[in-house]
Amino acid sequence: MAKIPLHCGITLRLYREQKVFGPGVAQLLETVRQTHSLRAAAMRLDMAYSKAWKLIQTAEKGLGYALLVTAVGGRQGGGATLTPQAEDLLIRFRAFEQECKQAMDRAYQRYFIEP
Numbered sequence: 001m002a003k004i005p006l007h008c009g010i011t012l013r014l015y016r017e018q019k020v021f022g023p024g025v026a027q028l029l030e031t032v033r034q035t036h037s038l039r040a041a042a043m044r045l046d047m048a049y050s051k052a053w054k055l056i057q058t059a060e061k062g063l064g065y066a067l068l069v070t071a072v073g074g075r076q077g078g079g080a081t082l083t084p085q086a087e088d089l090l091i092r093f094r095a096f097e098q099e100c101k102q103a104m105d106r107a108y109q110r111y112f113i114e115p
Contacts, residue, residue, distance in 0.1 A: 008108045012097050020062030025055050026093055029067060029086055038068065038080045063089070 013022035042052035
């Protein structure tokens with residue numbers, strides 16, 4: 001049986017009193033950006049629409065600003081787009097996440113890779 005090599009991982013989240021934002025909400029927003037719909041994004045991520053909506057509401061409450069602009073359905077159909085603040089947050093969060101992972105990889109090399 002082949003031994004799985006030792007490796008590390010990190011998951012970043014932003015907090016106030018409680019968790020406000022993390023990779024799950026980021027992925028949800030990125031999927032809304034692609035599908036132009038919270039319902040379609042939830043379906044694509046195999047998530048209940050009610051859970052997706054609750055994640056967005058919790059994040060918005062903690063952040064203090066809206067993440068989505070929504071349009072009610074009807075003949076033309078509803079939809080959702082990201083607010084400029086949400087777009088900015090995603091850019092900053094993904095950059096922060098990448099920088100932290102690079103720092104973690106350097107530290108891992110220093111402490112766990114044998115010369």
